[in-house]
Amino acid sequence: MLLKEKISIESFGDKKFKIKLIESDKDTEAAFTHYLHNHQNGVSQFYKPHAIEHVKNLFEYKYPEESITTEAAEEALQYLIFQQSNIPFPAPKNPTFKFIDLFAGIGGFRMALQNLNGKCVFTSEWDKYSKQTYQANFGEVPFGDITKKATKDYIPDGFDILCAGFPCQAFSIAGKRGGFEDTRGTLFFDVAEIIKNKKPKAIFLENVKGLRSHDKGKTLATILNVLREDLGYFVPEPQIMNAKEFGVPQNRERIFIVGFRNDLGVTEFEYPKPVKEKPTLDDILENESVSVKYYLSETYLNTLRNHKARHESKGNGFGYEIIPDNGIANAVVCGGMGRERNLVYDHRLKDFTPITNITGKVNQEGIRKMTPKEWARLQGFPDTFKIVVSDAQAYKQFGNSVAVPAIQATAKKIIDKLSAL
Template identity: 35%
Template structure:
């Protein structure tokens, strides 16, 4: 049943483009043709005009509330690799998983994990030095976001041994040594087309060789999962071949609506208080003077021409939109994807109302980290941990989908 009461009632052209995975110019073309008619007062497109799109229907027919009630039938053990600052681990914890080991190379990220969860078994160091055969507990799920490296293809059979030297090989080795029921890997969307798809083909071959069936990979948009950020991640889920006929994996339902930056910064649906001031980068004086001229939601093209030329320098004469440059966020839209630093020239993330880069706690809220999750290390390390993380709410939704799968496997084994 369609539920219009709890859904968003209108969309900007830019947000609708993100939801539908279309270029913004496609939406603008529909507006020019009269297929979509924005409200004259707000310039927003009413939801009634886009109900025929399956992505919009998915909000209105969401099973999010029911899926939030999913709980493990028993204690499910989890190993996480490349754990970073804890976004995926926190989401998995919220879904009900018990972490038996988390591996991470970065010392500041390890300090963050230990500081917030002293009971977690955080193994700091190079994954190639971790012997997973020493883990005695049965492991139900292994997760991790392996950094994507180019593989060498010349004269190779593209199997498990041929990926040696890559971090994917180390994750594959962990799966081989641990033999979990299920694994989940996350990566950048670009992995789908990396090396013209050959990298993903190698990964698929190795997964099959390890004895797992890969669910058709899917790119998930964080804005669908109660995250006020336009972040996309490629998700790979593998089920052990001896269990594949016992249960089917279902992707998580989207949340009932899209949240905006204001939901991260102010008391409301996501947080019980306004965001607190926190350490953050600052602009040099001249850059601040220039950025003062950029309106909320605007970028370098909104500057006066002489300031465009000064700010962009040689880039002023090059083609392409370069929409991340001198970009100020808007409270009424989800944030652009966070990077590892908010003041990088190509991917500017300026506060919507104040002329400064986003502060560290604002960064964390956009990634849906709880306010009591305290990051350790210098400011640059904190931004890096947050910017590289899987958004916590998205991770929790994926975690519940994995719990549902394991519950189904459990029930089938009990009844067989």
């Protein structure tokens, strides 16, 4: 078994010290934090053995001369339950349902379902920077690669809703019926396998709008066939939902797929209607003047203008865009022109002295990128959400996230349907 050492910081209350963690097929750090958050319910049994092992490792490193017994580690674990530092977004004290959060990113699904009084009992995310943001806000370290059996083995029984914003991948279904076995080797297969083994009451999947036409519609057709025929779920026609219709000024279309286990007798489901509130960009912009580092240089601005002009001469609409204060932002995405298609005018800057290595002078037209906080607001995250990574990582994380208000509105419909059974 391959082992790799790393140095980390563990915090218990106001005490911090360096520890040595051992990474292997056992995700003891994630098990430890999941145990702390589930010690009052039966879910904790799924995490307790490796949570104790994690505590044992901590103390063996801090006190190498001491012999730490399993019993002593278990006693320390119970003590640590009451020594947790404040968590920005704790689970509700008296939850009414349980859910799991797959491909969790920074916790958009979790934020939405916790707001509806749900308890997250398992979460997984492979990106190390997203895991840092997730832990900073929810107090839990997500488990890692969900394609591994060792990770799936941590998933508890008895949760109500499976949530997953899984990546879109094509299936090899030439000449086949497009069933469960045909999805092997894709991340949807891992989601389907978990559904098959755990049989949650409901499922809530999110993906890019392009899933509908991906591989000439074969990908979505296979997904629906697996959910309906192989796994036994009532799945109404998926719907394209736009974040701008649920209280945030962002034109972000995503496909939502909802399902209910057949034995529950659900035969109809209505997706939420758009809200009346129609915010504009001005509602999410920073209240105070932002750093000069967000303002474009004259050189880069000219490059963008020339680039757009070349495309326009060819009849293409590709290029940068400056969103008016009373307008709606384009979808925030990571990479490509994600930030450049959401530039804004902001004339509050007084000192144009660069603080980063840019080519040329800072433009004095007031043209800047949005800040990570503004992207967070566009996705429906509250201002108290902690951003603990670099700007580059923050843009990536919010660009990859779900829009919380749209998820929450749909999840409420799911929960209402389950509550009525």
